[in-house]
Amino acid sequence: MAYLKKSPWLLHYDASSCNGCDIEVLACLTPLYDVERFGIINTGNPKHADVFVITGGINELNRKVVKNIYEQIPDPKVVVAVGICACSGGVFRECYNMAGGVDQVIPVDVYVPGCAARPESIIDGIVKALGILEEKREEMKEKEKQHGN
Amino acid sequence: MSKKIVVPFGPQHPVLPEPLHLDLVVEDEKVKEAIPGVGYIHRGLETLVQKREYPEYVYIAERICGICSFIHGMTYCQGVETMMNVEVPERAEFLRVIWSEYSRMHSHLLWLGLFADSMGFENLFMDAWRLREHVLDDMEATTGGRVIQGSAKVGGVRRDISSEKLDEMVTGLEGIRGELKDMMDVFLLDSSVKSRLRNIGMLSPEDAYELGAVGPTLRGSSVASDVRMNGYAAYDRLHFEPVVEDGCDCYARCAVRAKELFSSIDLIKEAAQKIPDGPIEVKVTGKPEGEYFSRAEQPRGEVIHYVKGNGTKKLARHRVRTPTMANIPPLVKMLEGCEFADVPVITLTIDPCIGCLER
Numbered sequence: 454m455a456y457l458k459k460s461p462w463l464l465h466y467d468a469s470s471c472n473g474c475d476i477e478v479l480a481c482l483t484p485l486y487d488v489e490r491f492g493i494i495n496t497g498n499p500k501h502a503d504v505f506v507i508t509g510g511i512n513e514l515n516r517k518v519v520k521n522i523y524e525q526i527p528d529p530k531v532v533v534a535v536g537i538c539a540c541s542g543g544v545f546r547e548c549y550n551m552a553g554g555v556d557q558v559i560p561v562d563v564y565v566p567g568c569a570a571r572p573e574s575i576i577d578g579i580v581k582a583l584g585i586l587e588e589k590r591e592e593m594k595e596k597e598k599q600h601g602n
Numbered sequence: 603m604s605k606k607i608v609v610p611f612g613p614q615h616p617v618l619p620e621p622l623h624l625d626l627v628v629e630d631e632k633v634k635e636a637i638p639g640v641g642y643i644h645r646g647l648e649t650l651v652q653k654r655e656y657p658e659y660v661y662i663a664e665r666i667c668g669i670c671s672f673i674h675g676m677t678y679c680q681g682v683e684t685m686m687n688v689e690v691p692e693r694a695e696f697l698r699v700i701w702s703e704y705s706r707m708h709s710h711l712l713w714l715g716l717f718a719d720s721m722g723f724e725n726l727f728m729d730a731w732r733l734r735e736h737v738l739d740d741m742e743a744t745t746g747g748r749v750i751q752g753s754a755k756v757g758g759v760r761r762d763i764s765s766e767k768l769d770e771m772v773t774g775l776e777g778i779r780g781e782l783k784d785m786m787d788v789f790l791l792d793s794s795v796k797s798r799l800r801n802i803g804m805l806s807p808e809d810a811y812e813l814g815a816v817g818p819t820l821r822g823s824s825v826a827s828d829v830r831m832n833g834y835a836a837y838d839r840l841h842f843e844p845v846v847e848d849g850c851d852c853y854a855r856c857a858v859r860a861k862e863l864f865s866s867i868d869l870i871k872e873a874a875q876k877i878p879d880g881p882i883e884v885k886v887t888g889k890p891e892g893e894y895f896s897r898a899e900q901p902r903g904e905v906i907h908y909v910k911g912n913g914t915k916k917l918a919r920h921r922v923r924t925p926t927m928a929n930i931p932p933l934v935k936m937l938e939g940c941e942f943a944d945v946p947v948i949t950l951t952i953d954p955c956i957g958c959l960e961r
Contacts, residue, residue, distance in 0.1 A: 467620045469643040471958035473668025473749045475619040476712060483715075483731035497615065518621070544662060547653060550646040561648045562784055569668055569749050 461486025461583055464502035464526065468519055468555065469545075473569030474536035478506055481572045481579075488576060499525035503558060504582055506575075510538040523559045529589035531562045531582040535575055540564045543550025561585045604630040611945060613642045619716070620956040624949070628942055636937035636945075638930055644960040650922040651856050656682055656890060657915070663907070666922060667958040668749050669712065670900045672705045674907075674958075675754035678920075680834065681896030681909040688886055694758035695836040696877040700768075701745070701753060702835070702898075703873075704864040708737045708749075709901035710859045710866075713953050717856065720786065720946045721798050729785055736778050740771050758883025761813045768874040775867050786860045788930075800854035803936040803948035806850055815932040816925045817903020818862070819952050822855035824848035831897035840872050855951045859901075889913050900925055902953045924958035 467475050470530050482495055496502055498526050499522050511519060523532070534555045537543040542553040555561050565578035606629045613621030620640060623639035650662050657854045663678035664671045676698050685688055686874035738748050744763050745751040753760045763771075789795060805815070810823035820827055828844035845861045847854035890911030897906050903925030910919040929952040936948050 458669075465619065466614050467643065467956075468646050470620075470957065471665045471668045471671075471750075472620065472955065473671065474664070476668060476749060476892050479619060480731065480735075483735075484728055485732065485735045509643060510645075512642075512644060512852065515621075518642065522614060544665060545645045545647060545650075547650060549645040549649060568665075581808070 456584065458587065459503075460494070461503045461579075461586065462494050462501050462578070463504040463506050464499055464522065465499070465506045465508070466522055468507055468509045468515040468539070469512045469551065470536060470538055474508035474530065474539070474567075474575075477569050477572050478508065478535060478575060486572045486576060488579070489504045491595055495578070500527065502526050503530060503586060504579060505530060505532045506535055506579070507532065507555050508535045508539055510542045510554055511557050512550045516552065516558055519555070519558050529586055529593055531586045531589070532559055533563045533565060533578050533582050534561045535565045535578065536570045537566050537568045540566055543568060547573055606634065609942070610769070611949075613639075615946075618954070618956075620763070620954070622717045622949070622954055622956050624937075624945070626937070626942070626945060631942045633937050633940050633942055633945065636934050638934065640930075640956070640960055643956055643961070645696065645703060647961050648920050648922065651917045653916070655915045655918050656911070657886065659920070660754055661752065662757075663920075664750055664752060664754065664961055667955055668711050669955055670705055670902070670905075671750045672701050672754060672924075673905065675752075675901050676702065676835070677896050677898040677905055677907045678909065679754050679756050680719060680898070681894045681907045682833065682890055682911075682917075684896065685884075685890045685892050685894045685909060685910070685911055686886065688757055688760055688884060691881045691884060692761075692836070692878050693880045694882045696873050697759045697763060697882065698835045699837060699840065699873045700761075700870055700877075701741075701751065703807070703870045704737060704741050706901045707863055707866045708734055708741065709953075710863050711737065711952075713901075714785075714856075717947070717950050718789075720950050726788055731777055733781060733785065736774065740774060743767070755883060757886040758881070760883075762882050768877070772871050772874050775870060777867075779864070780869060786863075789860055790857055795852065798944075798947060799851065799856060800849075802853050802944050803852045803940060803951055805932055805936050806848055806889070809935055810932060812849075813931040813935060814928050815903075817862060817900070817953075818855050818858040819903065819929050819932055821846050822858045822951075823850045828902045829897050832897070834898060836873065839876060840869055842869065852947060852951045857861065859953075889915055890917065893919075902926060902955055902958070903928060905958075913936055922958075922961060924955070924961075926952070926955045926959040929954075931961075
């Protein structure tokens with residue numbers, strides 16, 4: 454990808470993470486890693502977001518919240534699961550209140566492993582997600598053409 | 603006529619990286635009552651103690667929270683060691699102090715940044731996090747992990763720090779002391795920051811004491827209480843004075859955290875000078891039996907790890923009382939009667955760590 458076609462905004466939600474990955478997601482935005490120079494901003498509004506970054510596995514109370522936020526993000530959208538808990542449940546897999554990884558509730562496009570996931574790998578995952586976002590946009594355009602709109 | 607309405611705050615809110623839910627009963631822009639709702643990140647990791655052997659469980663204890671992870675691991679180890687009558691080598695105790703104070707610095711800088719962000723002061727947020735990276739670099743160089751260190755162990759610590767590296771760390775910290783001072787001037791002297799913090803979120807010393815506040819929330823209300831005064835690990839061999847402010851408002855709590863950064867630098871410096879040579883761990887064998895309440899001072903306040911052994915390799919019970927849990931009743935008190943627009947700032951002054959709270 455030589456350049457970004459748009460400024461991707463991301464929405465970050467913590468579903469039962471221990472905070473380790475959360476602060477690393479925030480660290481990506483701050484001066485050392487500074488993804489803001491590529492136009493990437495952490496937004497609080499699902500309707501403004503393109504990338505849904507989710508840390509931690511899913512527990513019973515979170516299911517509907519994650520689903521609700523996911524449905525509010527307009528198409529095309531990509532989901533990035535950050536950290537081993539978000540990928541599969543990690544060390545908390547056997548806990549009574551854990552349903553497992555994020556893919557139990559919503560479809561996940563990119564998995565970023567690590568405990569806690571390092572900022573470098575988070576940035577790597579988001580760059581990968583932006584490629585998928587572009588593909589999804591092309592697909593949507595194709596579909597619109599076929600339906601004559 | 604005004605009408606009472608309920609405004610939900612969270613669980614997904616831009617100010618908080620974590621999901622805390624508050625139902626705010628609002629009348630004419632004034633908050634009448636705040637009802638906290640928790641459980642969004644409850645995992646139930648205390649039950650895992652029955653599935654893991656006690657030395658192995660340290661990595662679960664460290665993952666209670668990613669911000670104060672080292673102190674959680676250390677407190678759990680302290681509990682098991684006291685229960686089994688294990689004498690920890692002195693060098694290990696000093697190393698625990700050094701890493702604890704590093705955790706405190708990283709947590710306070712993180713909080714100061716988020717706090718500036720909640721006031722809409724983006725520049726200060728970036729500045730605090732820029733300085734935090736220096737602390738994280740030292741942490742990564744000595745333990746291998748940026749936020750989850752994994753260096754606590756039943757019977758000591760896993761890694762040693764060479765004396766050259768210790769000197770380098772102290773020189774580095776002295777180097778950022780000046781930058782920290784500049785940043786603190788903005789937090790403590792800037793008039794726009796003061797106007798957002800002074801006389802907001804009042805918590806009287808009596809209320810703080812009676813509602814069981816801990817840590818900077820308690821010390822910001824002029825009560826001098828700090829578990830480090832009890833002298834766990836190597837604190838009894840170091841010169842330590844708790845930081846106390848008497849403003850009882852958001853500004854006082856911010857000032858406590860700001861000044862603790864400098865007291866942490868002093869403690870690290872002193873520990874680096876006094877650290878003795880010797881082994882860093884002892885071999886621990888046997889099966890724990892009995893029970894113990896282990897206490898330590900986290901960046902947010904006092905944490906209690908209760909461990910109970912039943913004579914097998916697996917513990918019978920592990921219970922954690924985290925500082926955020928103790929600070930929720932004072933938060934509800936602070937929010938009563940405040941302006942609606944001040945809710946994010948007041949909520950952040952107790953430094954909510956929901957990862958700890960709900961486990």
